[in-house]
Amino acid sequence: MSSDVFPCLNCREIINLSMSNCQYCGVAIDPAAATAAAVLQDRVAEACNGASRLKLMSRAMLFTLLISFVPFIGFAAGWAFLFFLVAIPVLLIYWWVKFRGLQTSDPDFEKARGQLVGAVVLWVVNVVLWQGLALIGSIISGSLRL
């Protein structure tokens, strides 16, 4: 999968690979460097998509944790929570292995890394909340039995 656009090495505007000169700053385009830049651009875009997807998943995980306390529909949400509990770390490791060595000064990639850290933090918060709520639940049901 390769797109035919890349950021101009001179002015950073997104331009088409088929052009011989940048349409914004007029600098001559070296086809080899341009192809490499286009490939990198694709990788950065892929990394950004993956990171924002993980952030959404960690939010959805928090949502399923809250829904799991609702009678009747809570059962399904509990299973969804367990799915996220496993899927998020697996995808995080996959992202890290695939993109950690990406050499780019693209600010979008920095943003993606920030989103990834956010997803890790939220996943940990989810697990702590889950265990904490389970503990509170067992204390309450234990004291009710007394």
Ligand SMILES: [Zn+2]
């Ligand atoms: Zn340019």
